[in-house]
Amino acid sequence: xxxxxxxxxxxxxxxxxxxxxxxxxxxxxxxxxxxxxxxxxxxxxxxxxxxxxxxxxxxxxxxxxxxxxxxxxxxxxxxxxxxxxxxxxxxxxxxxxxxxxxxxxxxxxxxxxxxxxxxxxxxxxxxxxxxxxxxxxxxxxxxxxxxxxxxxxxxxxxxxxxxxxxxxxxxxxxxxxxxxxxxxxxxxxxxxxxxxxxxxxxxxxxxxxxxxxxxxxxxxxxxxxxxxxxxxxxxxxxxxxxxxxxxxxxxxxxxxxxxxxxxxxxxxxxxxxxxxxxxxxxxxxxxxxxxxxxxxxxxxxxxxxxxxxxxxxxxxxxxxxxxxxxxxxxxxxxxxxxxxxxxxxxxxxxxxxxxxxxxxxxxxxxxxxxxxxxxxxxxxxxxxxxxxxxxxxxxxxxxxxxxxxxxxxxxxxxxxxxxxxxxxxxxxxxxxxxxxxxxxxxxxxxxxxxxxxxxxxxxxxxxxxxxxxxxxxxxxxxxxxxxxxxxxxxxxxxxxxxxxxxxxxxxxxxxxxxxxxxxxxxxxxxxxxx
RNA sequence: GGCGGGGUAGCUCAGCCUGGUAGAGCAAGCGGCUCAUAAUCGCUGUGUCGCCGGUUCAAGUCCGGCCCUCGCUACCA
Numbered sequence: 003x004x005x006x007x008x009x010x011x012x013x014x015x016x017x018x019x020x021x022x023x024x025x026x027x028x029x030x031x032x033x034x035x036x037x038x039x040x041x042x043x044x045x046x047x048x049x050x051x052x053x054x055x056x057x058x059x060x061x062x063x064x065x066x067x068x069x070x071x072x073x074x075x076x077x078x079x080x081x082x083x084x085x086x087x088x089x090x091x092x093x094x095x096x097x098x099x100x101x102x103x104x105x106x107x108x109x110x111x112x113x114x115x116x117x118x119x120x121x122x123x124x125x126x127x128x129x130x131x132x133x134x135x136x137x138x139x140x141x142x143x144x145x146x147x148x149x150x151x152x153x154x155x156x157x158x159x160x161x162x163x164x165x166x167x168x169x170x171x172x173x174x175x176x177x178x179x180x181x182x183x184x185x186x187x188x189x190x191x192x193x194x195x196x197x198x199x200x201x202x203x204x205x206x207x208x209x210x211x212x213x214x215x216x217x218x219x220x221x222x223x224x225x226x227x228x229x230x231x232x233x234x235x236x237x238x239x240x241x242x243x244x245x246x247x248x249x250x251x252x253x254x255x256x257x258x259x260x261x262x263x264x265x266x267x268x269x270x271x272x273x274x275x276x277x278x279x280x281x282x283x284x285x286x287x288x289x290x291x292x293x294x295x296x297x298x299x300x301x302x303x304x305x306x307x308x309x310x311x312x313x314x315x316x317x318x319x320x321x322x323x324x325x326x327x328x329x330x331x332x333x334x335x336x337x338x339x340x341x342x343x344x345x346x347x348x349x350x351x352x353x354x355x356x357x358x359x360x361x362x363x364x365x366x367x368x369x370x371x372x373x374x375x376x377x378x379x380x381x382x383x384x385x386x387x388x389x390x391x392x393x394x395x396x397x398x399x400x401x402x403x404x405x406x407x408x409x410x411x412x413x414x415x416x417x418x419x420x421x422x423x424x425x426x427x428x429x430x431x432x433x434x435x436x437x438x439x440x441x442x443x444x445x446x447x448x449x450x451x452x453x454x455x456x457x458x459x460x461x462x463x464x465x466x467x468x469x470x471x472x473x474x475x476x477x478x479x480x481x482x483x484x485x486x487x488x489x490x491x492x493x494x495x496x497x498x499x500x501x502x503x504x505x506x507x508x509x510x511x512x513x514x515x516x517x518x519x520x521x522x523x524x525x526x527x528x529x530x531x532x
Numbered sequence: 533g534g535c536g537g538g539g540u541a542g543c544u545c546a547g548c549c550u551g552g553u554a555g556a557g558c559a560a561g562c563g564g565c566u567c568a569u570a571a572u573c574g575c576u577g578u579g580u581c582g583c584c585g586g587u588u589c590a591a592g593u594c595c596g597g598c599c600c601u602c603g604c605u606a607c608c609a
C-alpha cells in the first residue's frame with residue numbers, strides 16, 4: 003500500500019449551540035481555499051469540517067426547548083450548520099458530528115488504548131461548584147464576594163469546593179517531549195506569536211488533566227468503555243474528530259483504514275486563537291500517548307474585529323454569513339476576508355471596507371477587465387478568439403509578469419498567506435488593465451493595417467484572463483467558472499477545476515478559434531449597504 | 533505581576549530581522565482615454581512613524597525606560 007498521502011486540512015468542529023457567524027465561516031473558507039489550491043496543484047486532498055455536539059450547555063438548552071439532546075443537535079446541524087456550508091460554497095469532503103457512531107466508537111477505542119497503556123488513571127478533581135447551576139465553574143469565571151469568597155456569576159451565590167471522582171490523563175509526562183517537538187519543528191505552530199504563547203505555556207510545566215466527567219453531572223457525552231459512571235469530557239471527545247472522521251481504529255484491510263493510512267497526519271489544522279492551547283498542547287500530547295504522528299501545522303488565525311472589538315453576540319456584533327453573501331455573493335465573501343486580513347492577525351471588518359474593496363478590486367478591477375476583453379473580441383472579431391501575430395515586447399513583458407505572479411501566489415499559499423497570494427493575483431490583473439490601456443486596441447481596430455497587432459492584443463487579453471481565472475478559482479469558484487466559460491475554455495481545456503496552477507503560467511494554452519461571449523457583469527457594481 | 537502582539541497618511545495596513553531623514557491600497561483632487569461595470573491609465577501625500585532618553589555621521593528601523601491597547605498566564609467555547 004503505497005498510495006499517495008492526501009493533503010489533509012481541518013477546521014475546528016464548531017459548537018452546535020453557537021449561532022454560526024462570519025468568524026466560523028472565515029475559518030471554513032480559509033480551509034476550503036487552501037484545499038482547493040492544493041487540489042488545483044494536482045495533489046490529492048481531504049478537507050474536513052463538522053460540529054461538536056456534547057456537553058452540559060447542549061444538554062441544558064435541549065431541555066429548555068423541551069426536546070431530547072439528540073433531537074436538538076440534529077435540528078441545529080440541519081437548519082444552521084450545514085446550510086452555512088452551502089452559503090459560503092465550501093467543498094468539504096466530509097462532515098463529522100461528534101454524536102455519530104463512527105466518532106463515538108473511535109473515541110472509546112482511543113481512550114481504552116490509553117488506559118491500557120497506563121496513561122489514564124483514576125483520581126479526584128476538586129473545583130468550585132455552584133449548587134444553583136449544578137456544575138463546576140471555571141476559576142476565571144467567578145466573581146469576587148466578601149473576603150476570599152467567590153461567587154457564581156449567574157446566581158451571585160457563593161460557590162463551594164467540591165470533589166468529583168474522574169479519570170486523568172498523564173499530560174505532565176509530555177512537557178519535555180512537546181517542547182522538544184516544537185523546538186525541532188518550528189513550523190508546527192503558526193504564526194510565530196501563537197508558537198511563543200504555546201511554548202511559554204508549556205514551559206510552566208504541564209499538569210495531569212481530568213479527561214472525564216461524572217454522568218450525574220454531565221450525561222450528554224460519550225461513555226468511558228470501562229466505567230459507565232463517567233463520560234469523556236467534551237474537549238477530549240471533540241479533538242478526536244480529526245482522526246475518527248478519517249477512519250481511526252478501523253480494521254486492517256477496510257476502506258476506512260485505508261483512508262486513515264493515506265490521510266493522517268493532518269497537513270494543516272486551522273484553529274481560532276481562542277482554542278489554540280487545546281490543539282497545540284492537549285491534542286499533540288494525546289497523539290503522542292497513542293503513538294500517532296502529530297499534525298504538521300496548527301495554524302491559529304486571528305479574530306474578526308467589528309468596531310475594534312471581537313465580534314460577539316452579547317454586543318450584537320455577531321454577523322451571519324448570509325447577511326453578506328445575500329448582497330455580495332459567496333465569491334466576494336470568500337475573497338474579501340482572505341484578501342483584506344493578514345491570516346494569523348486580527349482583522350477589522352466593516353461594511354464600508356467590504357463595499358470599497360468589492361467595487362475597487364472585483365467590479366472595477368477583475369470584472370471590468372473581463373468585460374473589456376470579451377466585449378472587444380465580440381465587437382472586432384465576431385466573438386471568435388483571434389490567432390496572435392508576432393509578440394512585441396509589451397506582450398512578452400506581460401507574459402513574464404504572469405510567470406512571476408504564479409510563482410508568488412504559489413509560494414504564498416505554501417506559507418498559508420492568503421493575502422499574499424491574492425495580492426500577487428491582483429498585481430497581475432492590474433498589469434493587464436494597464437497593458438490594455440497602453441496598447442489601445444480600440445485605436446488599432448480603426449485601421450485595417452493594424453489587424454495583426456489587434457489580434458495579438460486581443461489574444462493576449464483573453465489568454466491572460468484564462469490565467470487569472472485559474473489563479474482566482476480556489477477563492478472564487480463560481481465566478482471564475484463563469485469566466486472560464488465566457489472564454490470558451492471548457493470545450494478545449496475541460497472544467498476549470500481541472501486546470502492546474504502550473505498551467506496558469508504556461509502561455510498560449512487557450513486555442514484561437516474559441517467562442518468568446520460577453521455575458522453579464524461578473525461582479526456588478528453595488529450600491530452602499532447599511 | 534510575568535510573557536507575547538499592536539500603537540506609522542482621513543481609513544485599512546506594509547516597512548522594523550539585514551539603520552541611510554517614510555510607503556501601498558482605499559478615499560479625495562486634477563488630467564488623459566473611450567474597449568469596458570461613470571470603468572480604465574497618469575499625476576497629486578506639509579504624516580510629532582505612541583512618549584522620553586541612549587548608541588550612531590545617520591533610527592519607525594538598534595538599546596533602555598515609560599504610556600495606551602489586545603491577548604496568554606490550565607482543565608469556557
